[in-house]
Amino acid sequence: MSSLLTPEKLVDALSLGALYALIAVGYTMVYGIIRLINFAHGEVFMLGAFWALLIVGMDEPTGVNIFVALVPSMLMCAAVGMNVDWTTYLPLRRRLPRSDALSILSLGLLGIGAIFYKLTGDAAHVWYSDGAHTAIGWGVIGLLPIVIFALALGEKLEWLGRSLGRVASDRLSALITAIGMSLILQTLAQLIWGAEPRAFPEASLPAFLNESVFSIFGARVAGKELVIWVAAIVIMVLLQLLVTRTKIGTAMRACSMDQKTAALMGISVDSVIAFTFVIGSAMAAIAGVLYAVKVGGSISFRMGYYQGLIAFAAAVLGGIGNIKGAMLGGVLIGFVQGFSGGGNFSLPFVVMILVLLIMPRGILGEPQATRA
């Protein structure tokens, strides 16, 4: 037991928990307002690390400090998040005619993405050693004929349209489009930056990050761990203030309860949704940079896939849609990962399923608010 619960693992668990909480909140805020799991959120986390890496120098160090690079990285990720919404989810929400085309397009791109994975030589070993990824990729592609079938018949055959077409045009389209967006961003990152994991150059990292600053229970805490803890706490407090005390935060809550009535108040619902993406994405950028600082050499196109899904599990077990739940779930999953020695991809989901068996809506999830 003593090797399971070491102080070093506690430090690790706290940091991972803080990072997962930062990501999980982004999933949960977007879900709360548009009832959609934004699977591309993990990729925004990944891009956060990459934007910062570009600024501090991918091959040659530019001499820029990582904390200076953090700000433009947040802005870039905010822009990416907002554009994912505008180009992809907004047409689905409005049921614009082009949204069906978009879902099909994203499926097509998924297929192309999968083929690229197979063809890009330096990624081959990644692809073959990665069973889960393969299964998901092909599984999604397998849905393609079903969706095309449903969309084609939805209009013409009422009886089939009811069962297939409606599902395809609402929930399933949104889900597939979100997964598609995620894989498209992954594939693009891999095409542009390759498959080999990278790290921030030493020159960009202030010395104190790797020096121990103090110790708890005999475990020395490095500066980077402390930075992660403080950043997470400060951001969470600010977020809580934003959501509960400001006008835009109250509007976010109003929109998550009843968008039509929010519109009748003069609230521009699409702007509030865009704002939600901006906040969640900026937080994901911070998490991405800090994660790459903590786990050196981890910056790769797949980092968002793994860490994003783990944070998604955290958001779900905390009660999807509930911000405090996401924080709690993040810390919990951080402890699971930290104390199990990290690197175990299935354990968070086992824990998530166990929690959901007892509390089907997650720890802090409430029965769905009455939405007439």
Added chain:
Amino acid sequence: MLRLEDVHVHYGKIHALKGISLEVPEGKIVTIIGANGAGKSTTLQTISGLLRPTSGTITYDGQRIDLMAPSDIVKTGLCHTPEGRRIFPELTVDENLSMGAYLRSDKGGIETDRKRAFQWFPILEERRTQHGGTLSGGEQQMLAIARSMMGRPKLLMLDEPSLGLAPIIVQQIFEIIAMLNREEGLTILLVEQNASLALRTADRGYVYETGVVIMEDDASALAKNEQVREAYLGSA
């Protein structure tokens, strides 16, 4: 000041409004009465921009509003209190009122209007910090009206404010509605299933039947009309 001309609205294949034309003059109370499913709520939702007419025009203060976004329509001074009150259940009474004033930034004016709302509905002041979802039906209707008034509208559209409420509460709410019109000069478009109450309150009335206007007259004349009495006032 508000005018609909030959407005058609579809829900997919359902033709809900089949050429509605109506007019709400400034300072008046106009009511739309008609059976359940006649298209009354659809009319209000189309005016406030939640639904798009398939054809026809809506003008307000001489401005075409039928292509505007709901939030821009609110800016013109038109406010819609929806059917079923639609209070934000997990926002407090105060927060609900603040959302009604979402487009305003004059802090002082907003606080003055909050006090004004509490004068009309003193019970809301007692409930300020309570979640909207915990209020009774009557309190929620009061909050819905108060919330709409926080935006200082020039024209208020009320969709079935009496729905499901005890007669004494209904009377209280209609007194406030009449007062808002009389003392604040508020123009009101009132949708009601309780036709006798609506015709007593309004200046003018429109009678709907399955998406068309079948009658239009002064409210007092409609109240005396045999056909209306038989169909909507429960007496021959």
